Amino acid sequence: MAPSLLGVLAFLLLPMVIVLVLSLFDWELLSAPEFVGLDNYRRLAADGEAWHSLGVTAGYVLLCIPLQTVLALALAMLLNQRIRGVRFYRSLFVIPWMATPIVLGLIWNWIFDPRDGALNTALALVGITGPDWLSDADWALPAVALVSVWQHTGYNMLFFLAGLQGIPKELHDAAATDGATSAQRFWRVTLPLLNPTMFFVTVTNLIGAFQVFDTVYAMTDGGPSRSTEVLNFRIFQTAFKEFDFGYAATLSALLFAVIFLVTLAQVRFFGKRTTYDLS
Secondary structure: HHHHHHHHHHHHHHHHHHHHHHHOOOOOOOOOOEOOOOHHHHHHHHHHHHHHHHHHHHHHHHHHHHHHHHHHHHHHHHHOOOOOOOOHHHHHHHHHHOOHHHHHHHHHHHHHOOOOOOHHHHHHHHHOOOOOOOOOOOHHHHHHHHHHHHHHHHHHHHHHHHHHHOOOHHHHHHHHOOOOHHHHHHHHHHHHHHHHHHHHHHHHHHHHHHHOOOHHHOOOOOOOOOOOOHHHHHHHHHHOOOOOHHHHHHHHHHHEEEEEEEHHHHHHHHHHOOOOOOO
16 A cells, blocks of 8 residues: 555645645745745635635536536436447547546637637527627636536446446336336435445535636636636636735635535535445
8 A cells, every 4th residue: 555655645645734834824936935824814714806716616516516417317327228329329428528628628618609609600590699608707607617517427427327237126126016116216226326426426526626727717717707716716826826825825725625524514414325235
């Protein structure tokens, strides 16, 4: 375990400690760090822009995770059937996850273009005038969230597919013999036994969603009117444009605390509802 443990210490735990220590300093990169104690945290408490960014991040998470999870589960159930070309479809849906967010952002910028984009052109064919997706404060965040859902749904489908294939067929046969309908078998057999997979998917997806940066950077640069300025983007702005690394570390500590609390809540929620032994 030593090589893996060394990697965790060097690339995970040590950077976390450095960020927490740095949050106690005022540092502009070119000057020597100046210890300020909890001043950065007092500044954070009164920083409306930081809390706005946290609210935008929460909105992004709420837009992404439920839709992404439901679609991934639906796709997995569909592709768990014996249909022609099922292996091709499984591979096809995973392809978006393999592309980098920056490249996807550039492609979707063209798709969302209000005049020549593919989406508004398609809407015009059925008599609908599409909005200026990425320049409208009401539509920009949903548009970015949609791209994330499109990119990650196929990847999450693979985990649900593995979970579905791990459920013994005998359980469904027994339920059907007892007169359970398809819907009853899904809610009473399939979904409860998918709890380990659901736990893993929701935890990893929530952590990833709270840390979103690349897609926002490529598509909207935090605009319009800061409507897509997620907390990770705010951290980037503070560190590399305002050169306030101490306060950027404080914002990072806030993001870590939020992710930790949300993950802890998920662990407690799924803890008593998850069965790993199907024997």
